[in-house]
Amino acid sequence: MTSFSGRLFGSFLVLVASSLLIAGFVLENRSAEFNIYMWVVLAVLLVPVAFGSYLLLRQVDHRLESLRASADALGLGEPGVRVPVDSHDELAALGRSLNAVAARFEEKLEELRRERDAGEAVLGNLRQGIALLSSDLTIHHANPRFWSIVGIERPTGGPRLAAARQPVLEEVAEEAIRSGSGVIREISIYVEERSEYEVSVVPVRGEGGPRAWLLSIEDLRPERLMANLRREFVANVSHELKTPLTSIRGYAETLLSGGLEDEPNRARFVETIRTQAERLEALVEDLLQLADLERPDAPLDLKDWDASAIVRDIASTFEDLAARRGLRLEVEARPGIRARVDRKRIEVALRNLLDNAVKYTDTGVVTLRVERTSSAIRVSVSDTGRGIEPEHLPRLFERFYRVDQGRSRALGGTGLGLAIVKHAIQLHGGRVGVDSKVGEGSSFWFEISPDGPHLRS
Structure with missing residues (x-):
């Protein structure tokens, strides 16, 4: 038994002994037979009481030991600690209170663990x-x-x-x-x-x-890379704007300085000014379009469209240009290949790919193809042009990157078309790419999900 129960039982024995002494004093003057009878009665009564008290105290001792062990375990932070409660007395009430404390302790501990894990996740990322x-x-x-x-x-x-x-x-x-x-x-x-x-x-x-x-x-590398990209972008835009502006200003000054009287050449001067103004307009439009596509919150007007029909409609707008350049324009797209897309942005991407293919192909065929793969819709624009050297391929979709700068400017290119294609397709959760062989031609392609972009809300 615990010291508490032992002390309690010892006190009970002292009480019994005191009672017996008092009884002996009271019975001192009685007859011997009566005394013997009374002592037997007292023994018969006290022995069961003493034994019952011992058993009761053992039970109390066991329950107190259980309460102490549970309190110790709770103090050590052991999970799932509960005191067995099988009665309705004061010790049971104490046990229920300890169980309630343990439950609240575990809830708080779990909350702290969640906060710790969340903090670790934040720091880890x-x-x-x-x-x-x-x-x-x-x-x-x-x-x-x-x-x-x-x-x-x-x-x-x-x-x-x-x-x-x-x-x-x-x-x-x-x-x-x-x-x-x-x-x-x-x-x-x-x-x-x-x-x-x-x-x-x-x-x-x-x-x-x-x-x-x-x-x-x-x-600091990402920050400095972005700073370099901004400087490069500003330098490229400045250069692209300066070239036509210089030409416009030069011819305008020529006209104002007597060129208006130069009948054989003045029409050519005005035509050059118009051409350079159109080039400026195209550059500004591409810059605005690219800025819109690069916005984090760029909207998409998603609807269910026949991708083959979109491709055929765009191809029809390039038939005259292809014919004037002596090219054959072919479309391979079976009807019924449907996709959930923003038609306007897909048309922008297709228009830029077709415009490049027709401009940079001297002879042969430009083929526009739509295919349905196991998980995506693949659209490709192939040509029989000069092809592109392998070292240029990784940078083709960068802003203002040109393989042949002189030829690109001569054909009216802004250097932004493929960057626009990339961002228009990325808005749809798709990807772009190019396959090319020098002397055989190039194939620019993009893939999108038929169900629409999955990563956008």
């Missing part, structure tokens, strides 16, 4: 490397990206920042700790090759000063 440091540069937590940036496997235990093997990180952290404030610096990290990063160390405030330090590392 950040593009930045994150590490939580103490003032002695011990790493208490670091996300996988941090270890990936520094190029080592995550050490066991609580490693120091020196384990990252990048002294510059220690220098920045120590500078922040000495100053007691945040520090931001651009640094170089060497893992196989040199890479540029922005590292920041900021204090995590607590009572009496910083409790910890948050170190973050962000790769």
